Amino acid sequence: MTEPLRIGTRGSPLALAQAHQTRDRLAAAHPALAAPGAIEIVVIRTTGDRIQDRTLMEAGGKGLFTKEIEEDLAAARIDLAVHSMKDVPTWLPEGLEIVCMLPREDPRDAFISASGVRLDVLPQGAVVGTASLRRQAQILARRPDLRVIPFRGNVQTRLRKLADGEADATLLALAGLRRLGMADVATEILDPTVMLPAVAQGAIGIEIRSDDxxxxxxxxxxxxxxxxxxxxxxRALLAVLDGSCRTPIGALARVDGDTLSLDGLVAAPDGRQVLRTAVHGPAAEAERLGSEAGAALKAQLPAGFFRA
Known part of the structure; x- marks a missing residue:
């Protein structure tokens, strides 16, 4: 190869770890790419990285973490983009495509408390920091006595805020902690029956130009x-619900042989209402099953549900 293969990524430690994992897998699969300089990692600062004083909901949604990267990809300034799939909007720009996902990490959420106590024994009135409405809604559904405040920033920033006493506890994706070699900071790994993960949590997706x-x-x-x-x-479930950072939605699909099981959840932001569904069927019909689950949840939604 005469030109390096250019991998576009955000610049956070977690994003770089994911880009490096992609680089290493490419080099292992293609000996020519193991040569020095054969792969270049291009760091791209996104709008989501620049805005730290507001929640993603207030700033405009999770597409803020992919917009600039996709612009560089479309303009051929990079050859592929590495994303946390939970940050990728349901609809991609024309001409771009997710063509590859790496093996998924553990999708569960990690609960981290400054005092080392588990969620169910956190003192009444304790403060939990999170920027995720999904996490907020499920925490308040289980523990309405707790107070939830916005917590933005990368993994290290949120852990520093916790250590500085800005909150008594926080939640992070276990997958990110594991990729950073930091899983030991977790006080408790939350079962999906307690905290249903975000759509695609733990999955790394690789986006290219469709004609490449x-x-x-x-x-x-x-x-x-x-x-x-x-x-x-x-993601099919999410598409039916028109999901965004304004909608507390969780979903987790599992595959056992040829069978796919999908659990889905929509919650009011204050946690007072939590709607659930579950579907099972052929894994070959994953998108149809996801759409059915999304439609089942949508049919349960009362008017004004997300304004709760």
Missing amino acids: AATRALLAPLACAETMVRVSAE
């Missing part, structure tokens, strides 16, 4: 079919 056959071929050996099936079902 060469990069598509390079990525083919890295693709995890099971992850793609699970995430496809979860």
Whole structure:
């Protein structure tokens, strides 16, 4: 190769860890890419990274973490983009495509308390910091006595805020902690029956230009079919609900042989109402099952539900 393969990514420690994992898998699959300089990691600062004084909901949604990266991809300034799939909007820009997902990490949420106590024994009135309405809603549904405040920033920033006493506890994706070698900070790993994860949590997706056959071929050996099936079902549920950072939605798909099981949840932001659904069916029909689950949840929604 005469030109380096350019991987676009955000600059947070977690995003870089995911880009480095992609680079290393590419180099292992293609010996030519193991040569010095064969792969270049391009750090792109996104709007979501620049805005730290507001929640994503107030700033405009989770697409703020992908917009600039996708602009560089469309303009051929990079050859592929590495994303946390839970940050990727349901609809992609025309001409771009997620063609590969790496094997999914553990999708569960980690609860971290400054005092080392579990969620159910956190003192009454304790403060939990999170920027996620999904986490907020499920925490308040289980513990309405707690107070939830906005917590923005990368993993290290949120852990520093916790250590500085800005909150008594916080929540982070276990997948991110594991990729950073920091899983030992978790006080408790929350079962999905307690905290249903975000759509695609723990999955890394790789986006390319749809007409870039060469990069598509390079990525083919890295693709995890099971992850793609699970995430496809979860994102289909999200698409029916028109999900965004303004809507507390959780979903988790599992595959057992040829069968897919999908749990979905929509909650009012204050946690007073939590609606759930579950579907099972052929894994080959993941998108249809996800759409059915989304429609089942949508049918339960009373008027003004998200203004609760």
